[in-house]
Amino acid sequence: MGVTKTDLFTEKQNELAKVAKVFAHPARVAILEYLIQANSCINGDLVQELGLAQATISQHLRELKEVGLIKGSIEGVSVNYCIDPIRWTEVQNLFQDLFSGFPKISGCC
Amino acid sequence: MGVTKTDLFTEKQNELAKVAKVFAHPARVAILEYLIQANSCINGDLVQELGLAQATISQHLRELKEVGLIKGSIEGVSVNYCIDPIRWTEVQNLFQDLFSGFPKISGCC
DNA sequence: AGCGTATATCGTAAAAGTACGATAGACAAA
DNA sequence: TTTGTCTATCGTACTTTTACGATATACGCT
Numbered sequence: 001m002g003v004t005k006t007d008l009f010t011e012k013q014n015e016l017a018k019v020a021k022v023f024a025h026p027a028r029v030a031i032l033e034y035l036i037q038a039n040s041c042i043n044g045d046l047v048q049e050l051g052l053a054q055a056t057i058s059q060h061l062r063e064l065k066e067v068g069l070i071k072g073s074i075e076g077v078s079v080n081y082c083i084d085p086i087r088w089t090e091v092q093n094l095f096q097d098l099f100s101g102f103p104k105i106s107g108c109c
Numbered sequence: 110m111g112v113t114k115t116d117l118f119t120e121k122q123n124e125l126a127k128v129a130k131v132f133a134h135p136a137r138v139a140i141l142e143y144l145i146q147a148n149s150c151i152n153g154d155l156v157q158e159l160g161l162a163q164a165t166i167s168q169h170l171r172e173l174k175e176v177g178l179i180k181g182s183i184e185g186v187s188v189n190y191c192i193d194p195i196r197w198t199e200v201q202n203l204f205q206d207l208f209s210g211f212p213k214i215s216g217c218c
Numbered sequence: 219a220g221c222g223t224a225t226a227t228c229g230t231a232a233a234a235g236t237a238c239g240a241t242a243g244a245c246a247a248a
Numbered sequence: 249t250t251t252g253t254c255t256a257t258c259g260t261a262c263t264t265t266t267a268c269g270a271t272a273t274a275c276g277c278t
Contacts, residue, residue, distance in 0.1 A: 021129075231268095
């Protein structure tokens, strides 16, 4: 995207935006869902599952890893990826805070 | 971004990604938070509050409107924006479904 | 050592996002 | 009607994202 003026916003707003960016691509959502039901997976699984090129999957995995939602452990030739439960809950709370901040009662427009 | 191969993914994955994209910018998060605490606001309020150009705010408001999270009603010269409670809950559930799908017990890596 | 498998990284083309000035349209007040 | 105010849209410059082929690296096996 273009330049984002992060200095205009609070740390929490920037953090939420950064995490949301990771959810903002169906491939990464699909990877997370696959990880949830399979518990763990390797890059190759996802190439089969999603039909994207290996390089593309690797790139998505890196972005998921960068925000801490997943972590990988080397298992011989391959790398085993899985969800980080601590970070997962952390991120869940981040969204929860925003969503629950809105009182459904306040009818307006 | 580049081209996203939406046809490779489920409708729900694409929908979640599309909504997440809206949260993926701190300005839009800030707008939503402002709307939550103020109940409603106009474009001009946000220009003051956020320090972005009027055209930029308008652009962000449009994206929020396009996914249905907010709606605006014309009020004389200005437009009153507020959160759509129905859509808000809908989106909340979309994220909730993903987050709650992961059973915290499954230790792995 | 040599081969096959698995992954990460580099480089790149195409597309989308961000921000803003300039402009246009709509309304209220003078 | 003219002026001032508020908002949306257009056009544009710049940045980031997406996807993939090509390549490099690392490991296990023979």
